[in-house]
Amino acid sequence: MSPPLRVAVVGAGWAGLAAAVEATSRGHHVTLFEMSATAGGRARRLPADTGLDFPLDNGQHILIGAYSTTLALMRRVGVDPGRVLLRQPLALQRADGSGLALLPGAPLLAFLRGVLAARGWRWRDRAALLAAATGWALRGFRCAPELTVAALCAGLPPALRRGLIEPLCVAALNTPASLASAQVFLRVLRDALFSGPGSADLLLPTADLGALLPDAALDWLAKRGATVALGCRVAGLHRSASGWQVETAASKAGGEDLFDRVILAASPTQAAHLAAAHAPGWSAQVSALRFEPIITVLMQAPPGTRLPQPMLMLEGGTLAPAEVLFDLGALRGRASPVADGVLAAVVSGASGWVERGLPVTGQAVQAQVRRALSIEVSVLKTHAEKRATFLCVPGLDRGSARLAPGLLAAGDHLAGPYPSTLEGAVRSGLAAVDLL
Ligand SMILES: Cc1cc2nc3c(=O)[nH]c(=O)nc-3n(C[C@H](O)[C@H](O)[C@H](O)COP(=O)(O)OP(=O)(O)OC[C@H]3O[C@@H](n4cnc5c(N)ncnc54)[C@H](O)[C@@H]3O)c2cc1C
Numbered sequence: 001m002s003p004p005l006r007v008a009v010v011g012a013g014w015a016g017l018a019a020a021v022e023a024t025s026r027g028h029h030v031t032l033f034e035m036s037a038t039a040g041g042r043a044r045r046l047p048a049d050t051g052l053d054f055p056l057d058n059g060q061h062i063l064i065g066a067y068s069t070t071l072a073l074m075r076r077v078g079v080d081p082g083r084v085l086l087r088q089p090l091a092l093q094r095a096d097g098s099g100l101a102l103l104p105g106a107p108l109l110a111f112l113r114g115v116l117a118a119r120g121w122r123w124r125d126r127a128a129l130l131a132a133a134t135g136w137a138l139r140g141f142r143c144a145p146e147l148t149v150a151a152l153c154a155g156l157p158p159a160l161r162r163g164l165i166e167p168l169c170v171a172a173l174n175t176p177a178s179l180a181s182a183q184v185f186l187r188v189l190r191d192a193l194f195s196g197p198g199s200a201d202l203l204l205p206t207a208d209l210g211a212l213l214p215d216a217a218l219d220w221l222a223k224r225g226a227t228v229a230l231g232c233r234v235a236g237l238h239r240s241a242s243g244w245q246v247e248t249a250a251s252k253a254g255g256e257d258l259f260d261r262v263i264l265a266a267s268p269t270q271a272a273h274l275a276a277a278h279a280p281g282w283s284a285q286v287s288a289l290r291f292e293p294i295i296t297v298l299m300q301a302p303p304g305t306r307l308p309q310p311m312l313m314l315e316g317g318t319l320a321p322a323e324v325l326f327d328l329g330a331l332r333g334r335a336s337p338v339a340d341g342v343l344a345a346v347v348s349g350a351s352g353w354v355e356r357g358l359p360v361t362g363q364a365v366q367a368q369v370r371r372a373l374s375i376e377v378s379v380l381k382t383h384a385e386k387r388a389t390f391l392c393v394p395g396l397d398r399g400s401a402r403l404a405p406g407l408l409a410a411g412d413h414l415a416g417p418y419p420s421t422l423e424g425a426v427r428s429g430l431a432a433v434d435l436l
Contacts, residue, residue: 004027004028004029005028005029005259005260005261005436006028006029006031006243006258006259006260006261007023007028007029007030007031007259007260007261007262007263007436008030008031008033008234008244008246008259008261008262008263009023009030009031009032009033009262009263009265009410010033010234010237010246010262010263010264010265010266010271010274011033011034011035011041011264011265011266011267011270011271011411012032012033012034012036012039012040012041012214012218012228012230012265013039013040013041013042013043013044013265013267013411013425014040014041014043014070014213014214014422014425014426014429015041015265015410015411015412015425015426015428015429015432016032016034016041016263016265016266016410016429017032017039017040017073017213017214017217017218017429018069018073018410018425018426018427018428018429018430019263019265019410019429019430019432019433020032020217020221020226020429021073021076021077021217021220021221022429022430022433023263023433023436024221024224024225024226025076026433026436028436029225029226030221030226030227031226031227031228031229031246031259032221032226032227032228032229033229033232033233033234033246033248034228034229034230034231034232035231035232035233035234036230036231037230037231038210038214038230039210039214039215039217039218039228039230040058040209040210040213040214041267041425042058042059042267042385042388043057043058043059043061043209043212043213043422044057044058044209044210044214045057045058045208045209045210045211045214045336046058046383051381052298052380052381053339054332054336054337054338054339054342055208055210055336056208056298056381056383057205057208057209057296058209058383058385059294059296059346059383059385059388060205060296060324060326060328060344060346061205061209061422062202062203062204062205062311063085063202063203063205063422063423064090064192064199064200064201064202064203065087065192065196065198065199065200065201065203066191066192066195066196066199066200066423067203067421067422067423067426069423069426069427069430070213070422070423070426071203073213073217073426073430074212074213074216076220077213077216077217077219077220078216078219078220079211079212079213079216081203083206083207083333083335084205084206084207084211084212084333084335085203085204085205085206085212086203086204086205086206086310086331087198087201087202087203088201088202088204088310089101089102089103089104089110089200089201089202090102090114090192090193090200090201090202091202091309091311092164092167092168092313093119093309093312093313094120094312094313094314094315094372095307095308095312095372095373096119096120097119097120097308098118098119098120098121098163099118099119099120099163099164099313100114100115100118100164101114101117101118102114102200103117104197104198105197106197107193107194107195107196107197107199107200108194110200111133111193111194111200112130115129115130115133120163121159121160121163122157122159124157125156125157125159125160128155128156128157128160129156129160129164132153132155132156136186136189137194141186141187141189141190141194142183142186143182143183143186144182144183145181145183145394145395146394146395147181147182147183147394148177148178148179148180148181148182148393148394149165149169149173149177149178149180149181149182149185150177150178150180151182152182152185152186153165153177161177162316163315165177166316167313167316167323167324169185170323170348170349171323171324171346171348172185172188172419173185173188173389173392173419174292174294174348174349174388174389174391174392174419174420175292175349175389175391175392175393175419176349179391179393180392180393180394181392181393181394181395181396182394183394184392184417184418184419187417187418188418188419191417202311204310204311204326204331205331205332206331206332206333206335207332207333207335207336208332208335208336211335211336229248229250232248232249232250233248233249234246234247234248234266234274235247235248235249236274237262237264237274237275237277237278237407239278239404239406239407240258242258243258243259243260243406244258244259244260244261244262244406244407245257245258245259246259246262260406261406261407261408261436262406262407262408263408263409263410263429263432263433263436264403264407264408264409264410264411265409265410265411265429265432266411267387267411268286268289268291268387268390268411268413269286269287269387271286271409271411272284272286272287275403275404275407275409278403278404278407279403279404279407282399282400282403282409285397285398285399286399286413288397289390289391289396289398289413290390290391290393291386291387291388291389291390291391292348292349292350292351292388292389292390292391293350293351293353293354293384293385293386293387293388294346294347294348294350294384294385294388294389295321295346295347295350295353295354295358295361295382295383295384296344296345296346296347296382296383296384297322297344297345297347297361297362297365297366297379297381297382297383298328298342298343298344298379298380298381298382298383299342299343299344299345299365299366299369299377299378299379299380300339300341300342300343300377300378300380301341301342301343301373301375301376301377302341302375302376303339303340303341304340304341305327305329305340305341305343305375306327306329306330307325307327307330307343307373309327310326310327310330310331311324311325311326311327312324312325312327312372313325314345314368314369314372315372319364319367319368320364320368320371321347321350321353321361321364321365321368322345322346322347322365322368322369323346323347323348324345324346325343325344325345325346325369325372326343326344326345326346327343328342328343328344329341329342329343342380343369343377345365345368345369347361347365350384354384354386358382358384359382361382362379362382363379365379365382366378366379388420389412389419389420390412390413390419390420392419392420398413398414398415398416399413399414399415400414400415401414401415401428401431401432401435402435408432408435408436409428409432410425410428410429410431410432411425411428412424412425412428414428416428
């Protein structure tokens with residue numbers, strides 16, 4: 001048994017929360033620093049001053065059954081995934097019922113049956129998709145690292161590329177198919193569609209993001225003696241003979257600030273800045289990442305409106321920015337009720353739309369939803385997270401978790417098989433603790 005260490009975790013996003021919970025479980029003395037007043041990072045409940053009368057998230061999130069580490073962490077801090085997530089077989093269908101929907105069952109069989117039963121596809125499209133998927137599986141879902149998703153799928157019929165591959169790619173990697181890494185895309189497909197039963201299931205939040213993990217994790221940490229410092233920005237990290245000094249407003253005022261280990265789970269830009277003096281190569285690597293925004297447009301449809309499914313795919317196009325639409329009125333449970341008829345549309349890979357401006361995006365999505373569903377909707381709020389995820393391009397050089405002696409990193413941006421996701425963030429938090 002190694003003696004307990006004084007561990008500072010910088011950043012209470014899902015990576016930092018995972019690291020803090022794991023390190024505390026192993027008996028270490030943990031202090032979690034978070035500059036914002038709210039934990040959760042990019043997957044957080046926004047403060048109450050949004051102008052809406054229900055809790056608003058930083059952006060609509062979905063999980064999938066393959067997020068086994070995230071689901072286990074939720075259970076560990078006392079959240080029952082079944083109470084805050086609606087589990088349903090993967091359905092990537094439009095309002096007219098066209099598109100792919102899997103039935104429950106063994107993954108390969110479910111995929112085969114789903115493709116054969118998909119509405120709106122010609123037999124030629126189905127055969128081409130099955131042939132391509134068989135080829136990917138036979139090659140172990142691996143490909144040349146420099147390949148883009150567009151190049152990987154160039155042989156598929158255009159209707160399939162437009163109707164399935166492109167929206168799926170931008171939704172999963174937040175990167176357009178023309179730029180996205182085929183290697184990461186194939187890995188996501190492998191883990192989601194072709195691993196254990198239920199791995200492809202969609203898990204749609206029925207509560208706000210705070211209730212999914214951050215609230216319970218903070219509670220869990222506090223009950224086990226960890227120190228949680230919200231609203232406490234780490235301004236610098238300094239190495240001395242006796243450990244790591246974490247510079248905050250409180251430490252400047254003479255507070256406790258010396259640690260044996262630091263886990264840097266801050267957002268990539270902040271982490272690169274804090275690590276610059278100790279790991280310049282790592283810092284340069286992380287600074288070189290490019291980011292892509294996600295816009296969420298909240299709309300009010302007439303009360304009583306119910307989408308045919310809680311999550312619908314939308315047909316994209318030059319004037320149609322959103323690729324997915326959620327029925328929040330139907331999804332949100334008692335934990336954070338939302339008015340009837342509230343819909344949330346997600347615009348991924350949204351840099352072009354951010355340039356055009358949020359009001360223009362809101363109007364374009366409003367028109368898109370009217371066309372797709374033939375209902376009147378008004379825009380309640382348009383929210384953008386400008387650095388939502390890193391741009392997941394081929395051959396990306398992502399930083400490792402070891403920065404310098406006693407200085408480790410965690411976060412969705414670190415080297416790993418996944419794109420920017422909750423599961424990637426949580427796994428990296430746990431992995432950093434393994435290196436303590
Ligand atoms: C709109 C949107 C939609 C998304 N949709 C999905 C989805 O459907 N499914 C999915 O799996 N993923 C999705 N993601 C990605 C997912 O949210 C991220 O991958 C994940 O939240 C990253 O967690 P993290 O802990 O690595 O980083 P972050 O969440 O960025 O956490 C870093 C934390 O560090 C804090 N911090 C920064 N600097 C300092 C400092 N100096 N001192 C103290 N604290 C500091 C920040 O305030 C933040 O809380 C989405 C992201 C966005 C923005």
